[in-house]
Amino acid sequence: MSAASPPSQAVPNGSVPALNVPHDERGIYQTLREIRAREIKKPPRNSLFSFLFNISPIRSAILYILLVYLETLRYFHWLYVTWETFFLRTWDGIVEALKDLIRRTPESEESQGTYVSDWLAYALFAFGGTVVLPFVLVLCLVARFPPLTGIYYAWSAFFGGNHGLINSSNPNLFKSLTVEQADAGKDALADPLEPPTDAVRHFNFDIAKLLLQIASVVYEHSNDAIRNAAFGGVDSFRRDFTFLESPGDATIRRFCRQFDIEYQPISGTGPVEFGDWLSDLDATMVSCADYIPNFRRVHKGFKERVFPDKGLRPAERQDQRPYNTISMSVKALVAHLSARHAGQQINVWFTGHSLMRCATATLIYSRMLMKPEEVGENGILRDAYLFAAPIVADPQSVIAFNEKIFEQGAPKRTMWRITSNDDFVATGLPEFGDHLPISDIESLHTDRKNNLFFSHFGIEIVLYDHPHSSSVPDHRLTPKHTVVIDSAFTQAEIRFCRPAAPPSRKDHRSLPQYVLCLSLEADISLTDRPTPPINRSPSAAPIAHYWDQLDRITLGTCDRTID
Numbered sequence: 001m002s003a004a005s006p007p008s009q010a011v012p013n014g015s016v017p018a019l020n021v022p023h024d025e026r027g028i029y030q031t032l033r034e035i036r037a038r039e040i041k042k043p044p045r046n047s048l049f050s051f052l053f054n055i056s057p058i059r060s061a062i063l064y065i066l067l068v069y070l071e072t073l074r075y076f077h078w079l080y081v082t083w084e085t086f087f088l089r090t091w092d093g094i095v096e097a098l099k100d101l102i103r104r105t106p107e108s109e110e111s112q113g114t115y116v117s118d119w120l121a122y123a124l125f126a127f128g129g130t131v132v133l134p135f136v137l138v139l140c141l142v143a144r145f146p147p148l149t150g151i152y153y154a155w156s157a158f159f160g161g162n163h164g165l166i167n168s169s170n171p172n173l174f175k176s177l178t179v180e181q182a183d184a185g186k187d188a189l190a191d192p193l194e195p196p197t198d199a200v201r202h203f204n205f206d207i208a209k210l211l212l213q214i215a216s217v218v219y220e221h222s223n224d225a226i227r228n229a230a231f232g233g234v235d236s237f238r239r240d241f242t243f244l245e246s247p248g249d250a251t252i253r254r255f256c257r258q259f260d261i262e263y264q265p266i267s268g269t270g271p272v273e274f275g276d277w278l279s280d281l282d283a284t285m286v287s288c289a290d291y292i293p294n295f296r297r298v299h300k301g302f303k304e305r306v307f308p309d310k311g312l313r314p315a316e317r318q319d320q321r322p323y324n325t326i327s328m329s330v331k332a333l334v335a336h337l338s339a340r341h342a343g344q345q346i347n348v349w350f351t352g353h354s355l356m357r358c359a360t361a362t363l364i365y366s367r368m369l370m371k372p373e374e375v376g377e378n379g380i381l382r383d384a385y386l387f388a389a390p391i392v393a394d395p396q397s398v399i400a401f402n403e404k405i406f407e408q409g410a411p412k413r414t415m416w417r418i419t420s421n422d423d424f425v426a427t428g429l430p431e432f433g434d435h436l437p438i439s440d441i442e443s444l445h446t447d448r449k450n451n452l453f454f455s456h457f458g459i460e461i462v463l464y465d466h467p468h469s470s471s472v473p474d475h476r477l478t479p480k481h482t483v484v485i486d487s488a489f490t491q492a493e494i495r496f497c498r499p500a501a502p503p504s505r506k507d508h509r510s511l512p513q514y515v516l517c518l519s520l521e522a523d524i525s526l527t528d529r530p531t532p533p534i535n536r537s538p539s540a541a542p543i544a545h546y547w548d549q550l551d552r553i554t555l556g557t558c559d560r561t562i563d
Helices: 023-039 047-053 054-102 106-143 147-159 179-190 205-220 224-231 249-258 276-279 301-304 322-340 355-370 396-406 491-494 541-551
Strands: 200-204 261-263 285-287 297-299 346-355 379-387 415-419 459-462 471-474 482-486 514-519 522-526 559-563
Touching: 023 322, 054 106, 054 200, 054 276, 106 147, 106 276, 179 200, 179 205, 200 205, 205 249, 205 346, 205 379, 205 541, 224 276, 249 482, 261 559, 276 301, 276 322, 276 355, 276 482, 297 396, 301 355, 322 355, 322 379, 346 355, 355 396
Parallel strands: 200 482, 346 379, 346 514, 379 415, 415 459, 471 559
Antiparallel strands: 261 522, 285 297, 459 471, 514 522
């Protein structure tokens, strides 16, 4: 049976179109790739361009020239929007300050200081981005220069484990997870939801290990092949979808075969993607209430990567928003797996590493938490394991998230924010919103668009070496919970497994329940007994740092610390 294409009719703002899902294996693969392909816009081109593009050396040159042109154009557009906003804010601040001077009330005197601090915060980001981004642009373009990429991959084949830039710092990374550890993680992923009987939250070591490996392997995918499809002569891509492939996908396939993961990730970005840097530094607070119920403001760059409004015509917005791609893919897989396994419910999990991947994972998880129907009829939203997650939204949005995920009588779900004191992304960005007393959240001076008043989501767990216990800082916005680190292995067995070794083979245990693992931007990964959803981000502390730190932690109850 052929795959059913997602309908393209208009639906309400932020909604996800309905989808008819085939239940045969070939059909679901076709459907997933069709969903992903709908997000890609192909510019018009003439026959001469198509002819030249099919000549390999000319194709490489054309793609690089287009890349230089488009990335430079994006930088100047960022400059225009940023400084236009800066001058508009300056004018608005002057007008409001003059009004307050005329009123001469105690409240107006305090608000003058608020306008100044908000203006200074935005000025800091505007000036900082203007200075830093030109250097980042040059570095990204140099790193993408075709002869240099060829030299890098030749070096990586001998010294970097044949991995991409992110994972080359630890060539043995994908040999460090044993099949026994992967099986323990799968078993834990298949466990049913805990009943809301107490305030204890369980952080599963085995799940964290497996999901961090999946968050690592998706870095191997490159978007160069998709750029080729967008600008080149690939009219037949809806038949074979080879345009989604990249050289690093061979590593992903090996990883999936090794651990019996059925649906491999098909998308990813890395540190030389200039668009990620632009999004990271587009730190204005903008409304997200149309997309995530009860939320107020979120980081503009992260919001536009999940729920973009710019660059899309109204008729395109429903099919070509990344969130819709992900939600439709999750629903398709949940329906397919549930039908394949006699209507069993499918656990849906999230993971990610560092800036963009964790930020977008946070927004997508929040949307599915608020609108559980978008996980699928038989889908169960479970935990998120986010490594080095950044600040994402204002305090009001974090409070709305906490009220939903920790509401009375709700099943236990947790967004875990795993951090290390050595990681700037996790601990060094402005997070004044985390430390505001809840009683002040609704006041004039905290309900504002100040770039310094962002907040984190989830329960933070700071990893420390054995024999010291990991800690859970007390943030003002997050309810207090006792956190216990669990594992199917003993402390001695975890310590024994620390040296990297090729995984051994053994008979795999069957799972009592089915799970789905998802990664952002429509990255789907599954085991042969449905496995969880996953998400990701660009890096500050390498993934190898978190992988090594996980092997050093102490099992048992975490300490509580005053943040």
